[in-house]
Amino acid sequence: MEAFFDQQLLEWGQFELTMGQLLLSLLLLASLVLVYMLIGRWLLPRAVRLVDIGPEERRKARRILGTLLIFSGVWGLLAILQLDQELLETTNERTVNLYISTLLKALIIWQFARLLDFIISRLIISSYYKRREEDPIEVDHYKTDTPKATNRTVQYVVYIMALLFIVQAFEIDWTFFTYEPRNAEEGETRAFTVSNILNAVFILVLARLISWVVIQLVLSQYYRSRNINVGSQYAINQLLKYFVYVIAILMALEALGFTLTIIWGGAAALLVGVGLGLQETFKDLFSGIILLFERRAEVGDVVEVDGLIGTVKRIGVRTSLVETRDNIVVIVPNSRLIVQQFVNWSHNDNKARFYITVGVAYGSDTELVKNILLNVARGNAFVLRHPPPFVRFVDFGNSSLDFELHFWSHEFIRIEDVKSDLRFDIDRGFRENGVTIPFPQRDVWMRGKK
Numbered sequence: 001m002e003a004f005f006d007q008q009l010l011e012w013g014q015f016e017l018t019m020g021q022l023l024l025s026l027l028l029l030a031s032l033v034l035v036y037m038l039i040g041r042w043l044l045p046r047a048v049r050l051v052d053i054g055p056e057e058r059r060k061a062r063r064i065l066g067t068l069l070i071f072s073g074v075w076g077l078l079a080i081l082q083l084d085q086e087l088l089e090t091t092n093e094r095t096v097n098l099y100i101s102t103l104l105k106a107l108i109i110w111q112f113a114r115l116l117d118f119i120i121s122r123l124i125i126s127s128y129y130k131r132r133e134e135d136p137i138e139v140d141h142y143k144t145d146t147p148k149a150t151n152r153t154v155q156y157v158v159y160i161m162a163l164l165f166i167v168q169a170f171e172i173d174w175t176f177f178t179y180e181p182r183n184a185e186e187g188e189t190r191a192f193t194v195s196n197i198l199n200a201v202f203i204l205v206l207a208r209l210i211s212w213v214v215i216q217l218v219l220s221q222y223y224r225s226r227n228i229n230v231g232s233q234y235a236i237n238q239l240l241k242y243f244v245y246v247i248a249i250l251m252a253l254e255a256l257g258f259t260l261t262i263i264w265g266g267a268a269a270l271l272v273g274v275g276l277g278l279q280e281t282f283k284d285l286f287s288g289i290i291l292l293f294e295r296r297a298e299v300g301d302v303v304e305v306d307g308l309i310g311t312v313k314r315i316g317v318r319t320s321l322v323e324t325r326d327n328i329v330v331i332v333p334n335s336r337l338i339v340q341q342f343v344n345w346s347h348n349d350n351k352a353r354f355y356i357t358v359g360v361a362y363g364s365d366t367e368l369v370k371n372i373l374l375n376v377a378r379g380n381a382f383v384l385r386h387p388p389p390f391v392r393f394v395d396f397g398n399s400s401l402d403f404e405l406h407f408w409s410h411e412f413i414r415i416e417d418v419k420s421d422l423r424f425d426i427d428r429g430f431r432e433n434g435v436t437i438p439f440p441q442r443d444v445w446m447r448g449k450k
Contacts, residue, residue, distance in 0.1 A: 021080050028076045032069045039065055061118055068111040075104040098170075106166045113162035121154045124213065150212050156205040164198050192257055200252040207248030211241050234299040235292045238315065242289075284318040287334035291315055297337050297344055302412035304343035305332055311413060325413050345412050351384060353408050355392075356419050358426060359400030361436040366393065366401065372429040373405045379425065382418045384408040400438045 040062050078084045084101045167173050175191045215237045223233050292315060297303055301312045303322065310324040320337060322330045336342070345352050360369050370391045377389035389407035396402075405426075411418050430437060 017081070024080045025077055028080065029073060032073045036066060036069055057122070061115070064111060064115045064118060068108065068115060071104055071108045071111060075101060075108060078104070102169060105169045109162050109165045109169065113158045117155050117158040120158070121151045124150060124154065124217070150209070153205055153209045153212070157202065157209055160198055160202045160205065164195060164202065167195055167198065196256050199255040203248050203252045203255060207244050211244045215240065230298070230300045234315065235295055238292055242317075281318065283335045283339075284333045287338040288315065288317045288320075290338055291320075291334055296347070297342075301347060302345040303337075304345065305330075305336065309345075309413070325416075351408050351410050352412065353387075353406055354415055354419065355404045355406040356422055356426075357394070357402065357404050358423075359397055359402050359437060360430070361438040362399075362401060364401060364435050368433060369401075369403060369435060372433060372435065373403065373426065376422055376425040376429055377405055377407045380407075380418065380422060382409050382411045382414070383422075384410070399440050 078101050084099050086099050173193045173195045175193050178191045219233075219236065219240075291297060297312050297315070297320070299312050299315060303310065303312060305322065308322070308324055308330055310322040310330060312320060313323050313329070314321040315334070318334060320332050320334055322332055324330060358373070373391045374389060377383050378385070383389060384407070387408050389405065392404040392406060394402040394404050405422070407422075409415060409418055427437070429435075
């Protein structure tokens with residue numbers, strides 16, 4: 001059998017083709033064709049049912065797969081037939097010589113990265129839009145983690161990983177400088193290289209991708225099953241982001257070659273001076289964390305701060321965004337929502353009680369006035385039926401009988417418009433029933449000169 005495989009079929013210069021090389025080459029080509037048929041004709045159509053992609057996207061996936069398999073086939077044939085040739089010879093000991101197989105290996109890695117980017121991006125985006133169809137409520141109108149931005153993040157993760165493999169394949173992990181760490185053994189040195197930078201960047205972009213996937217595709221299912229309110233969802237998401245990013249930054253610093261114990265020691269001394277100069281900033285930072293934990297104000301709550309009434313749109317690390325009734329975004333430092341007093345209309349319930357005052361002339365039928373006010377309130381679409389509205393006879397005024405119409409409503413932001421509509425209807429009802437709204441009257445006595 002060994003003699004059969006070693007049988008020489010062709011000789012051309014230094015090139016020799018044996019039966020074993022021919023059979024291995026045919027087996028490699030057949031395997032690549034089988035893989036292409038298996039993925040392109042069997043797996044891809046089934047994946048299309050899960051991910052909604054068009055014909056052009058399918059052709060693009062097949063082209064990427066075909067190019068990857070062609071490069072892999074050429075690389076395998078070079079190894080089997082021993083045809084690898086040196087393209088570039090360098091005299092630098094730190095730089096590897098360039099061969100055809102090395103170049104093909106880099107192309108294979110890059111094409112595989114393209115295919116991985118295509119698959120992951122389509123799966124993530126498809127899952128996101130499927131979830132949005134099931135739960136179309138948009139929580140954060142100011143968020144930047146859109147599917148398009150996440151698609152770019154996937155590309156960064158995949159291509160940085162490909163660059164790391166290419167750096168290893170070409171052995172071009174250049175060293176920028178070397179240094180001797182503190183408390184190191186004699187002769188121990190560390191190097192700051194290209195792979196250090198790529199690893200640090202890879203960790204940071206991977207942390208962003210992980211946080212997006214966990215929040216949008218994992219936690220969203222939990223929120224929906226447990227019926228967790230929007231404000232609690234936002235608080236959990238922000239705390240998760242802070243945790244992931246802090247861990248990622250520490251790991252990135254470690255990947256760059258920094259010793260964390262030295263960083264903490266230097267940071268302790270630095271923060272003392274920085275803290276004295278930036279007391280308000282640090283107070284806002286810690287207030288933001290406390291706000292997310294205590295949930296005194298949550299995203300979607302209607303709050304009143306210094307006479308401004310608006311909806312909380314975002315609770316950031318240092319400041320929060322409140323959108324007023326005039327669609328003006330007010331930036332509020334977090335410390336004002338922790339240290340100072342403010343009104344949260346929707347903290348305990350999604351409804352609140354409001355009232356409007358009205359006066360009628362002395363001698364008016366008070367029962368008629370009460371019925372008119374109640375009928376007006378019951379006829380307004382934004383006034384809740386339960387709890388029912390009621391009328392309170394407040395006082396005998398100087399020139400009028402004073403009443404208050406109390407009612408409940410969900411319209412915290414548009415409540416002034418609701419009150420205006422009620423006043424129009426009350427005025428119309430009084431006119432139709434002959435009820436008079438008095439105006440202040442005073443008797444002025446003029447004393448003449450004698």
